[in-house]
Amino acid sequence: MKRTTDPQEIDFKSKFDLQDKVIIITGACGLIGRAFCEAAAQFGAHIVVADIEKANPTEFADSLTKRHNRTMLGVTVDVVDKSSVQQLLDITLKTFSKVNGLVNSHQNKTNSFFEKFEDYTEDNWDAVVETNLKGTFLSCQVIGTWMANHKGGKIVNIPSTYSVVAPNQNLYKGTNMGCPAAYSASKGGVDALSRYLASYWANKNIQVNMITPHGVWNKHEENFEENFSQFSPMERMSYNHEVASALIYLLSDASSYVTGDNMLVEGGWTVW
Numbered sequence: 001m002k003r004t005t006d007p008q009e010i011d012f013k014s015k016f017d018l019q020d021k022v023i024i025i026t027g028a029c030g031l032i033g034r035a036f037c038e039a040a041a042q043f044g045a046h047i048v049v050a051d052i053e054k055a056n057p058t059e060f061a062d063s064l065t066k067r068h069n070r071t072m073l074g075v076t077v078d079v080v081d082k083s084s085v086q087q088l089l090d091i092t093l094k095t096f097s098k099v100n101g102l103v104n105s106h107q108n109k110t111n112s113f114f115e116k117f118e119d120y121t122e123d124n125w126d127a128v129v130e131t132n133l134k135g136t137f138l139s140c141q142v143i144g145t146w147m148a149n150h151k152g153g154k155i156v157n158i159p160s161t162y163s164v165v166a167p168n169q170n171l172y173k174g175t176n177m178g179c180p181a182a183y184s185a186s187k188g189g190v191d192a193l194s195r196y197l198a199s200y201w202a203n204k205n206i207q208v209n210m211i212t213p214h215g216v217w218n219k220h221e222e223n224f225e226e227n228f229s230q231f232s233p234m235e236r237m238s239y240n241h242e243v244a245s246a247l248i249y250l251l252s253d254a255s256s257y258v259t260g261d262n263m264l265v266e267g268g269w270t271v272w
């Protein structure tokens with residue numbers, strides 16, 4: 001790192017550059033994952049689009065390759081299967097010979113995700129916690145360990161507003177939605193794991209940070225959007241591209257002295 005007190009010696013714009021960096025994004029075909037991929041690609045990165053088979057990561061990677069005229073890779077992965085995550089790393093290294101960043105943007109919204117707390121089955125709980133928390137553990141373990149042995153990198157995990165505060169149950173009045181305890185608990189684990197790894201790998205030049213999105217608009221039912229506006233200081237939901245701008249900062253040299261941080265992109269939801 002340059003030792004100077006003269007800011008004129010620094011090219012601040014280039015700090016945000018992701019030129020030639022290789023970024024693995026899990027859950028890359030999801031609502032926020034797609035925005036993460038596009039944003040990082042626009043800043044020059046090679047994206048490894050990692051998602052389950054049903055999401056068709058190869059098709060999305062091909063469209064990114066065409067649009068950005070740069071090699072992108074689509075890989076089918078199941079984050080709860082360690083050998084599958086190892087395969088993701090192996091294919092990435094075979095293609096690019098390095099990994100600079102890992103973004104964990106997967107989640108499991110099971111068919112019975114919104115089941116009432118009193119009736120939540122063990123299978124449902126396990127499925128949510130396993131994907132959200134164990135999946136993040138495995139990808140950090142496999143890919144982060146490679147980074148630790150190869151001069152470092154950047155990891156960005158995604159907890160939730162509901163690992164920071166409890167859900168306001170009034171938000172869901174008159175809607176078919178809710179926020180299950182399994183989701184909050186799994187995301188609380190992601191938060192704790194991320195802080196642990198920020199400290200654990202700090203001297204290996206790995207920065208581990210988090211982005212907390214909130215209420216990302218996805219053609220929600222009208223009642224929900226109205227309720228949301230009443231409880232949000234900014235009186236609106238967010239858009240996936242608003243979350244993605246934070247990712248550029250956390251993946252790039254611009255955040256070189258930031259680790260263990262949870263960047264809240266939640267429109268002030270938790271300030272009052």
Ligand SMILES: NC(=O)c1ccc[n+]([C@@H]2O[C@H](COP(=O)([O-])OP(=O)(O)OC[C@H]3O[C@@H](n4cnc5c(N)ncnc54)[C@H](O)[C@@H]3O)[C@@H](O)[C@H]2O)c1
Pocket residue numbers: 026027028029030031032033050051052055077078079080104105106107108109131135158159160161212213214215216217
């Ligand atoms: N959307 C929001 O408002 C919001 C708010 C707070 C936090 N988050 C978090 O942000 C992240 C992204 O959210 P999103 O809205 O894009 O979610 P999404 O449901 O649209 O996408 C999740 C992606 O994860 C993939 N996935 C599921 N199981 C997987 C597995 N076993 N292995 C690999 N990939 C798997 C899915 O195929 C999907 O493409 C999630 O972790 C979510 O919990 C979202």
